[in-house]
Amino acid sequence: MTQVTNEVKSGGGVVATARRRRKKLTFDKVSFMAVFLGLPLVIYLVFVISPFVQAIYYSMTSWSGFDNNMPFVGLGNYVKLFNDDVFMISVRNSVTLAIFLPVITVILSLILATLVTIGGSSRGQIKGLRGAGFYRVVSFFPYVIPAVVIGIIWSQIFNPSNGLLNGILTGIGIDSAQDFAWLGDSRTAMIASMVVIVWGFVGFYMILFIAAIKGIPAETFEAARIDGAGRFRTAVNITIPLIRDNIQTAYVYMGILALDAFVYMSVLNSTGGPGNSTLVMSQKLFSTAFTKGQFGLACAMGVVLAAITLIFSALVFLVNRLTGGTEDVSE
Amino acid sequence: MMSMKLSKKPAAAGHVERKAQDTKGDKVVAGVSHTMLALWSLLVLVPLGWTLLSSFKTTSEIFASPFSLPAVWKFENYINAWNTAGIGTYFFNTVIVVGFALVIVMALGAMCAYVLARYVFPGSRAVYYLMLAGLTFPIFLAIVPLFFILQNLGLLNTLPGLIIVYVAFALPFTVFFLFSFFKALPHEIAEAAQIDGAGEWRTFFQVMLPMAKPGMASVAIFNFLGLWNQYLIPVAINTKAENYVLSQGIARYAGQMGYSVDFGALFAAAIIVIVPVLIMYVLFQRQLQGSVSAGTMK
Numbered sequence: 001m002t003q004v005t006n007e008v009k010s011g012g013g014v015v016a017t018a019r020r021r022r023k024k025l026t027f028d029k030v031s032f033m034a035v036f037l038g039l040p041l042v043i044y045l046v047f048v049i050s051p052f053v054q055a056i057y058y059s060m061t062s063w064s065g066f067d068n069n070m071p072f073v074g075l076g077n078y079v080k081l082f083n084d085d086v087f088m089i090s091v092r093n094s095v096t097l098a099i100f101l102p103v104i105t106v107i108l109s110l111i112l113a114t115l116v117t118i119g120g121s122s123r124g125q126i127k128g129l130r131g132a133g134f135y136r137v138v139s140f141f142p143y144v145i146p147a148v149v150i151g152i153i154w155s156q157i158f159n160p161s162n163g164l165l166n167g168i169l170t171g172i173g174i175d176s177a178q179d180f181a182w183l184g185d186s187r188t189a190m191i192a193s194m195v196v197i198v199w200g201f202v203g204f205y206m207i208l209f210i211a212a213i214k215g216i217p218a219e220t221f222e223a224a225r226i227d228g229a230g231r232f233r234t235a236v237n238i239t240i241p242l243i244r245d246n247i248q249t250a251y252v253y254m255g256i257l258a259l260d261a262f263v264y265m266s267v268l269n270s271t272g273g274p275g276n277s278t279l280v281m282s283q284k285l286f287s288t289a290f291t292k293g294q295f296g297l298a299c300a301m302g303v304v305l306a307a308i309t310l311i312f313s314a315l316v317f318l319v320n321r322l323t324g325g326t327e328d329v330s331e
Numbered sequence: 332m333m334s335m336k337l338s339k340k341p342a343a344a345g346h347v348e349r350k351a352q353d354t355k356g357d358k359v360v361a362g363v364s365h366t367m368l369a370l371w372s373l374l375v376l377v378p379l380g381w382t383l384l385s386s387f388k389t390t391s392e393i394f395a396s397p398f399s400l401p402a403v404w405k406f407e408n409y410i411n412a413w414n415t416a417g418i419g420t421y422f423f424n425t426v427i428v429v430g431f432a433l434v435i436v437m438a439l440g441a442m443c444a445y446v447l448a449r450y451v452f453p454g455s456r457a458v459y460y461l462m463l464a465g466l467t468f469p470i471f472l473a474i475v476p477l478f479f480i481l482q483n484l485g486l487l488n489t490l491p492g493l494i495i496v497y498v499a500f501a502l503p504f505t506v507f508f509l510f511s512f513f514k515a516l517p518h519e520i521a522e523a524a525q526i527d528g529a530g531e532w533r534t535f536f537q538v539m540l541p542m543a544k545p546g547m548a549s550v551a552i553f554n555f556l557g558l559w560n561q562y563l564i565p566v567a568i569n570t571k572a573e574n575y576v577l578s579q580g581i582a583r584y585a586g587q588m589g590y591s592v593d594f595g596a597l598f599a600a601a602i603i604v605i606v607p608v609l610i611m612y613v614l615f616q617r618q619l620q621g622s623v624s625a626g627t628m629k
Contacts, residue, residue: 026530028530028531028532029531031532032530032531032532032535033446033450033452035442036442036443036445036446036535037442037443037446037447037458039439039442040439040440040442040443040502040506041443041458043439043495043498043499043502044461044462044465044499044502044503045461046480046499047477047480047495047496047499047500048465048473048499048500048502048503049461049464049465050476050480051472051473051474051475051476051477051480052464052468052472052473052476054476055472055473055475055476058475058476111367112367112368112371115364115367115368116364116368129361129364129365129368130361131365134372135368135371135372137616138372138375138376139371139372139375140612140616140619141375141379141609141612142375144556144608144609144611144612144619145560145605145608146559146560146562146577146578146604146605146608147560147562147578148560148562148578148579148581148582148604149578149581149601149604149605151582152581152582152585152597152601153378153379153382153601154378155585156382156385156594156597156598157378157381161394162393162394162395162396162397162594163397164377164378164381164397166397167396167397167398171398199374199375199378202371203375231360256469259469260469260470260471262471262562262563263562263563266582267582267585270586281471282469282471282563285471285474286471286474286563286566286567289474289475289478290478290567295475298475299472299475299476301471302469302471302472302473302474302475303472305469305471305472306468306469306471306472309467309468309469310467313467
């Protein structure tokens, strides 16, 4: 038995093989594996993996969904998409979101997280700001509110005649804000929508970064302080390099979310906004499939969306690797 | 030392306080920090407070001024939202769907993660990568075929259909999180249970699962929030109004009212949707914030 325990430390796999050699396959074991692995896997394969695979096939048909007639059109749908001006607008809008949302959200949440963690006294123990708990609880709150409700609340805030924003602006004397439709003007609709999404997610990433910063040993900060680094220097030159991987993860998550953005965009401007200025790919996909019934074409949009998502993630990883990655801090 | 090589940098705005390593400098920094954080907190709280205030006003009061207090605190808005807007029905549908989906996905996810983390069998890597794929690809890619799979199974527009899809799409996250958790549990205890004669089933349910409770709790809270807030899946595959869940019900209510309908009730409906998640959040705030960190430090 001692031998088995020794092997455990080197890795779980060894002990399992050892056990299998020792014991025959019993009913207990077979039924256990069948239920524990088989049941979840079957559900997962049927409802998640198979739709992904089918979507790629459907994307090459001009299927309308009402019969089983699926004429194979090869890459015809993709050619059609790239010649479709409205779809290309939606791609541009989605990419715009994927460029701006992660930058804004990550920077804002990093600043707030830094203030909370190293805003405390510069003497004695390294500690955070007083009342940090309050800020953490409040900031995280938007993350738990359903996205639909966030959209509804903000579309009321942006409401031209009775909204909170125009009320405040006219209240402080900006009369041109009277009856200004933030979501109904193609110049501001996209920016207003971005504000909503940033509002919803900054708190989440702030908590994530706070946790990461707290994972850095206090000695590191103390050493920096003894070497004469001030707070700003510590934040830029110590904290950020050390939580670089967390920033990368946050950046990728936020980008994937920005490429989706379906809930926010469809609640704020259900038809794609003035001049399609807030129409995103996911909205276009949804209406193509479930309003127009062009299922083949919609699947092609899904493939394009998935491809852009993967390219985005790959780019973030690549940029992080090229600009030094984790090497900086491992010395 | 890291800080040495970076010494030649232009002094930035926040840099000035550095030389004052005394309480005065600290006060300035703390003051600036508190101001910025308080501003952000206001940005978070004001929209929510305004929603709460508006939920007690009549539509004409809402139109008259965004700031005014209601002349009479109109609690009927909540009754109207619950009954007329159908929020009550949607609420019960959501409780049923999220409740069942949560229990099932936690059970299946724990089982799957346990097997993947603690047994070696041919294809275990493949299963792991399949789960990763489910986390990476957008749901939008799957949504059209999913619609027809449910139609063929006769589960389209039914609550059981919605439950099983929720389970399937919450599974990869659940498995990933619990995978690292089960991996970290000591093997000796499972060994001891087996020596004492417990079979695989009993080892899992009586020994391993109770040990995984903290991890299970974190994942369950995240799954609860994710499923309660889910919008795309029900909008696509659950289009019968009587089966609506809260998120799609309130979206439709907001969408169908032009400028003439009951704004007070809309704000009340928003509050009704927020309150359950707010309660969950306040109750489990510590675990939730703790698991955000645990989830990213894998």
